[in-house]
Amino acid sequence: MHYSDVSVLVIEPAAPSQYGYVPTAWICYLYVILFSVSTPDSAITVAHFVQALHSRLWWMLATACITGALEVTGWIGRLLSSHNPAASNPYLIQIVATIIAPTPFVACNFIILGQIIRRLGEGYSRINAKWYTIIFTTSDFVCLVVQALGGAMATGTKQSQVDLGSNIMLTGIVLQLFSITVYMTLATEFLWRYLHDRPLREVTRTGYTLDKSTKRMILALIISGVCIYIRTIELADGWHGVVIHTQALFNIFDAGMITIAMYSLNIFHPGRLLGCGKVWKEVNHGEKGYALNSVPEFSKSDMVSTLSV
Numbered sequence: 001m002h003y004s005d006v007s008v009l010v011i012e013p014a015a016p017s018q019y020g021y022v023p024t025a026w027i028c029y030l031y032v033i034l035f036s037v038s039t040p041d042s043a044i045t046v047a048h049f050v051q052a053l054h055s056r057l058w059w060m061l062a063t064a065c066i067t068g069a070l071e072v073t074g075w076i077g078r079l080l081s082s083h084n085p086a087a088s089n090p091y092l093i094q095i096v097a098t099i100i101a102p103t104p105f106v107a108c109n110f111i112i113l114g115q116i117i118r119r120l121g122e123g124y125s126r127i128n129a130k131w132y133t134i135i136f137t138t139s140d141f142v143c144l145v146v147q148a149l150g151g152a153m154a155t156g157t158k159q160s161q162v163d164l165g166s167n168i169m170l171t172g173i174v175l176q177l178f179s180i181t182v183y184m185t186l187a188t189e190f191l192w193r194y195l196h197d198r199p200l201r202e203v204t205r206t207g208y209t210l211d212k213s214t215k216r217m218i219l220a221l222i223i224s225g226v227c228i229y230i231r232t233i234e235l236a237d238g239w240h241g242v243v244i245h246t247q248a249l250f251n252i253f254d255a256g257m258i259t260i261a262m263y264s265l266n267i268f269h270p271g272r273l274l275g276c277g278k279v280w281k282e283v284n285h286g287e288k289g290y291a292l293n294s295v296p297e298f299s300k301s302d303m304v305s306t307l308s309v
Contacts, residue, residue: 017085020245027247028079031255035071035262055271057280059111063104064265070101071258096151099169099235102228102258103144103176109221109228110136112270113187116214118283119274123203124193126186139179146172170235177232184225191218206283213273220268224261231257 052060074097080090114133122128127135150172153165193199194210208214234243234253243249274280 017081018088018091019081019085019247021247022085023078023082023247025079025082027251028075028082031075031251031259032072032079034259035068035075051266051269051271055269056277057271058277060108060271063108063111064262067101067103067105067258068262070097070104071255074098074101075255092154096154096169098254099173100144100147100151102231102261103140103147105224105258105261106176106180106228107137107140108265109225110140110183112217112221112265112274113183113190115270115274115280115283116217117190119206119208119214120194120210121199121203121206123199123201125190126200132186136179136183140176143172143176143179146175173232173235177229180225180229180232184229187221187225216268217270217273220264223264227257227261227264231261 049061049065052058052065074094077090077092077094077097081087081094084090111133114129117125117129117132125132147169150165150168150170153168154162231254234249235241243253271277
């Protein structure tokens, strides 16, 4: 027997996945559907788009709809990675898109709470509604820019550039976490002061009360805010953390939290509970005649139950 006649089969090792796992295809399909179109009652991005047009709340197009579009893009990237986990471009697409996506949606909470403060009484708020919206939406925009710049750098070819871009994105996430923490603290204080009638300054009565529609809107803000806060915390340990490199945890604490947050404002839509764009403008400009009859789903029985609390 001649050793030269023996064929040796050399098996090349598979290229490592940057995820630490191979994304499951059906889960990727599921979230692509959830973040885009399924049925008229459960669609997120399309439903938010239609509801924004119907209620003439145009700022929803620049917030909720953009978030949905980015989430769809990110999960398409993960879907591509499920077929080729070693490919760099799908990985970079999903990491940038899913990291940035919730940032525009956070602005929804800021704007809606500002509107509720105007209606229930700015005297109960630490800062007035106008500055509340300006400060927190500006902060949200800065976080978005920082994360976008970091994401652009993270797509570079040099490892040092990728690391720098990743660190910049994490800085944006930390800033966003701080902003959301302050927002939730001030929102909690406002509600406490309103419920206990402990104003910080003179309260101008607007004719609005804590009716059933407003309570539902606040409930949606609480659900949305908590979900976004949980999702932001899970990214604080960086790209090498447990959540990022564990598929089940990422699916639950990232995509799952954002899905719940978006559905909460989809079901309890501000256009249905707080009125259309015309009503919002009247409230923002302090016009008279925007009292109780301007609010949808408000009846005398709601007023009696509210006043009796």
